[in-house]
Amino acid sequence: MLENRQKNKSLRYRTGIEKLIYAQLSFQRQNNFFHSDSHEKRIMNAIKDGNINDLISYLKHPSIEGVGTLSKSSALRNKKNLAICGVTLATRAAIEGGVQLEQAYTMSDLYIQHVESLSEVVEIDQFLTAVFIEFAHHVHFQKQNKYSKVVTSCQTYIAQHLYAKCSISNIAKMNRLNPIYLCQLFKNEVGISLREYIQQQKIEEAKRLLISTSYSLTDICTYLHFTDQSYFTKVFKKFVGITPKQYRNTY
Structure with a gap:
């Protein structure tokens, strides 16, 4: 009451x-x-x-x-x-x-x-x-979002942990599933691997930060828990087709 x-x-x-x-x-x-x-x-x-x-x-x-x-x-x-x-x-x-x-x-x-x-x-x-x-x-x-409850749970967890390491093992523990089985289930429904999806969402967040803030590439790399700026640039180019610096200059 x-x-x-x-x-x-x-x-x-x-x-x-x-x-x-x-x-x-x-x-x-x-x-x-x-x-x-x-x-x-x-x-x-x-x-x-x-x-x-x-x-x-x-x-x-x-x-x-x-x-x-x-x-x-x-x-x-x-x-x-x-x-x-x-x-x-x-x-x-x-x-x-x-x-x-x-x-x-x-x-x-x-x-x-x-x-x-x-x-x-x-x-x-x-x-x-x-x-x-x-x-x-x-x-x-x-x-x-038209996926199963488990996959939706994974996506929600990832969205809430973009500024953390966001490991597959932690996601599997949260869903009380074997990591290998979870990865297979996720890829069957979404079409890309769970690891790729995590990277994709972090890159989407990086794009927003590049457009709407003045944070340096080093800061963004650190905030989103990429191991180093070189790896961050490599993953960014994989999904976007251009480097983070080129993206910021374009938009």
Whole structure:
């Protein structure tokens, strides 16, 4: 009973916050303070559809119209307010795209908390780009996920441990299966080996970091637990066709 009351209280709080944010967005649009509706819709539709490539393209070519003003007292505060609006809209788009309500709201809460912790305008811009791509990635995963419970469990574990070593033995232990049997099962369903899938997902994360952050190649290699930068570059080129440096310069 207490748990239900807490959930209802949390839901009422979130609903109130969302009403406030949407009221702010409505005010902006009425006064031409926000970027164009068409550009915003393209971004949110790309998130809702899980279309990561289109989303990246839209984010690379922002609207030429001015962005809104939610705070006249501080450029940093204004950027944070706009970012929170962006996270809220992206959360709604992800839910419409099929991401579970609880998962989307949990992500939203964490992202908004992180926005508040940032101290530079450029950091907020970079982080919001990463947030949009991450929501689109989750929608894409949700739409494509038609595998067995065991394989889905493996994919979820890998997605949650991209910044760890993520060994096959640990994944097998989690599923209480023999590693050899698990690898055979995974390849039969997904079409690539479990080891290749782990590498593929880490490279997808590396691509997002290369686009949305200023982290060095050495940092990204370390964060994603590749043994060294040479090996990281080799694996990256295997999946993407170009080196990490070429990818960053291209996008």
